[in-house]
Amino acid sequence: MNLFDVYPLWDIEPVKGLDTTLWDKNGEVYTDLYGGHAVISVGHCHPYYVQMLSEQLGKLGFYSNAVQNSLQKELATKLGRVSGYDDYALFLCNSGAEANENALKVASFHTGKAKVLAFRKAFHGRTSGAVAATDNPKIQAPFNATQNIVFAPLNDLEAVDTELSRGGFAAVIIEGIQGVAGIYEPTNEFINGLRTLCDKYGCLLILDEIQSGYGRTGKFFAHQHYGVRADIVTTAKGMANGFPIGGVLISPEIKPGYGMLGTTFGGNHLACTAAIAVLDIIEKENLVENAAKIGEYFKEAFAGDPAVKEYRGKGLMIGLELNEEYVGLRNKLLFEKHFFTGAAGAGVIRLLPSLTISQETAESFVAAWRELTK
Ligand SMILES: Cc1ncc(COP(=O)(O)O)c(C=O)c1O
Numbered sequence: 072m073n074l075f076d077v078y079p080l081w082d083i084e085p086v087k088g089l090d091t092t093l094w095d096k097n098g099e100v101y102t103d104l105y106g107g108h109a110v111i112s113v114g115h116c117h118p119y120y121v122q123m124l125s126e127q128l129g130k131l132g133f134y135s136n137a138v139q140n141s142l143q144k145e146l147a148t149k150l151g152r153v154s155g156y157d158d159y160a161l162f163l164c165n166s167g168a169e170a171n172e173n174a175l176k177v178a179s180f181h182t183g184k185a186k187v188l189a190f191r192k193a194f195h196g197r198t199s200g201a202v203a204a205t206d207n208p209k210i211q212a213p214f215n216a217t218q219n220i221v222f223a224p225l226n227d228l229e230a231v232d233t234e235l236s237r238g239g240f241a242a243v244i245i246e247g248i249q250g251v252a253g254i255y256e257p258t259n260e261f262i263n264g265l266r267t268l269c270d271k272y273g274c275l276l277i278l279d280e281i282q283s284g285y286g287r288t289g290k291f292f293a294h295q296h297y298g299v300r301a302d303i304v305t306t307a308k309g310m311a312n313g314f315p316i317g318g319v320l321i322s323p324e325i326k327p328g329y330g331m332l333g334t335t336f337g338g339n340h341l342a343c344t345a346a347i348a349v350l351d352i353i354e355k356e357n358l359v360e361n362a363a364k365i366g367e368y369f370k371e372a373f374a375g376d377p378a379v380k381e382y383r384g385k386g387l388m389i390g391l392e393l394n395e396e397y398v399g400l401r402n403k404l405l406f407e408k409h410f411f412t413g414a415a416g417a418g419v420i421r422l423l424p425s426l427t428i429s430q431e432t433a434e435s436f437v438a439a440w441r442e443l444t445k
Contacts, residue, residue, distance in 0.1 A: 081405070088115025091425050091432050093411070104436055105411040109250065109282045109388070109423040112309030113352040117427075120312055120348040127344040135335065142343035149350045150318070154291045156304065160327065162319040163338030167281035167307035168196025170317035171244065173332050174303045175200045178242035178275040181325045186239045188274075190225045194251035195244060195279055204244055225255060228264040240274040242303075247283030247293025253415030254383040254390025259297045266299050275302040275325075281317075282388070285309035286353055286426050289363030289386035296385065309426075314345035358426035362386040365433050369422065372437045378444040389422040390415065397444060408439035 085101070087094040091114060093101040103111065113120060134140070143163060151157030162177075164170055175187055189195065189204040196202060202211050203220045223230040231243070243265055249255040257265075269276040278301035283293035285306060290296050292304060304320040317337070321327075336342075353359065366386035373382050378397040383390040393400060398417045404410040413421035424432075 083405075090114035090117070091428050099409065101405075101409045101411055102432060102436065103411045104422050104424040104428070105413045106309075106423050106425050107313065108308070108413060109287065110308045110313050111425045112285050112287070113312050113349050113356075113358065114425045114427040117312070117348075117352055119352055120345065123344050123348040123351075124314070124341060127340055131340050133336075133339045133341065136333065136338060140338065140340065140343070142340055142347065143338045146343045146346050146350075149347060150320075153350055153354060154304075154320070155295065156320050158323050159304075159320045160323065162321060162332055163342070164317040164319070164334050165315050165336050165342075166196070166317050167279075167305070168198040168201040168317075169334070169337075170281065170305035170307050170319050171195045171201040171204070171277075171279060172198045173317075173319050174277045174279075174305050175204070175242060175244070176332065177303060177319065177321060177325060178277060180331060182241040182274060184239050184241040184274065185219050186221065186241060187219060188221050188223060188231065188234055188240055188243045190245055190249070191222050192225065192249055192252035192255065193222075193244070193246060193279075194249070195246075196281075225249065226258050226261045228261055228268070231265060231268055235268055235272040235274065238272070240272060242275040242277050243269055244277040244279060247278055247280045248288065248384060248388055250282035250388065250421075251415060253392070253419040254388060254421060256293075256383065256385070257297075262294060262297045262299050269302070275322075277301065277303045277305065279305050281305055281307040282423075285349075286359035286362050287386055287388045287423070288384070289359065289366055291359060293385065293388070310349060311342055311345035312349050314342055316342040316346055318346075353426065356427065361428070362426045365424075365428050365430065368430065368433055369437075372433075376440075376444070378440070387422065387424055387426060387428065391420045391422070393418055393420065400440075400443060403443050404439065408443065410436055410439055 084096045085093040086096045091103050093103050147161040193206050195204045203215050203217050278294045280292045302322045307317040310316050380394045381392040
C-alpha cells in the first residue's frame with residue numbers, strides 16, 4: 072500500500088532529537104527552530120518527559136472515559152492554575168481541529184444559535200466545522216460548505232458589529248495570533264472590542280490558542296497580552312510536546328450535560344501524562360519567561376535587517392516577511408546551514424522553536440542568517 076500523497080516532503084528523515092537538536096538518518100545534525108510546526112514546547116526528548124511517559128506506559132496506557140481517571144483531574148487543576156483559567160472546565164480531545172470542533176458545538180448548544188463569525192486568513196483546522204471557519208476554499212470540500220460561517224476582516228470592529236447585529240450568532244472564533252496566515256496579531260483595541268460586541272449580541276468569544284498558546288508568545292495564552300477573557304479557549308500543539316491531544320477550556324457559565332461531547336481516545340492516560348509533564352517543565356524551567364526573553368532578542372537582532380521587510384509576532388511566534396530578493400532563504404537555511412524553520416507561502420519565514428531555546432542557539436541562527444544574506 073502507498074501513502075495517500077497529501078504532503079510535499081523534504082528529503083530529510085530525522086530519527087533522533089534532543090532539545091533543539093535533530094539528527095537525520097545519515098547522522099547529519101540540524102537545529103530545530105520550527106518545532107515540528109509549533110508542537111515541540113519543552114524540547115525533543117526532555118528527560119523528565121521521557122521518564123514520565125515511560126513510567127506511565129509500564130502502568131496503564133489507556134482506558135475509556137467510562138471510568139475514573141485522576142490524571143485528567145491533575146491536568147485540569149495544573150492547567151487551570153498555570154493559565155489563570157482555574158474556574159473553567161476542561162474537555163480533552165485529540166487534536167487542534169477537534170478542539171475547535173467541540174468549542175463551536177458547545178457554543179451552539181449553549182446559545183441555541185447556529186452562526187459563527189470567523190476572520191479572513193484564519194486557520195482553525197480540517198474537520199468539518201473547523202475547516203468551514205478556515206478562510207481557504209482550497210481545503211474545503213463541497214460537503215463542508217455551510218451558510219453558518221461569516222468572515223470579517225481582522226481588526227475591523229465595524230465590520231464585526233455589522234455582521235453580529237444581523238443576529239443568530241453562537242460565537243466569534245479568533246486565533247490569539249494568526250499563525251498559518253503568516254503571523255498577524257489582533258490589536259488590543261480590536262480584541263477588547265470583540266469582547267464587548269460578543270456580550271452585546273449574546274454570543275461567545277472563542278480564542279483559538281492552538282498555535283499561539285502554551286507560553287509561546289511570552290504569556291500563557293496570547294490573548295492575555297490584552298487583558299481580555301474568552302468564554303472558551305482551545306489548545307493543542309504545544310500541550311503535550313508531540314503526543315496527540317487537544318483541550319477545550321470552558322467557562323463556568325456554560326453547563327455540561329451527559330453525552331453533550333464525547334471521544335474514545337481523548338484524555339487517555341498517556342496523553343494526560345505527557346501534558347502534565349509539559350506543564351511541570353514549563354513551570355520548573357520558567358519557559359514562558361524564556362520565550363519572552365529570547366523573543367526580545369530576536370526582535371532586536373532583526374531590527375533593520377536588510378532581508379526583512381516586516382517583523383511580526385510576539386515571543387517565539389515570529390513571522391519574518393522577506394524582501395523579494397531573499398525569497399528562497401528558507402531552503403538555504405535548511406540545506407546550507409541546517410536550520411529548520413517554518414513558512415507562510417514563499418515570502419514569510421516563521422520561527423516557532425521550542426520554548427527551551429537557549430540564547431546561544433538563537434545567536435547561532437542569527438549568525439547563519441547574516442552569512443546567507445550579506
Ligand atoms: C490556530 C490553529 N488552529 C487549529 C489548528 C489545527 O490543529 P490540528 O492540526 O492539530 O488539527 C492549527 C494547526 O496548524 C492552528 O494553527
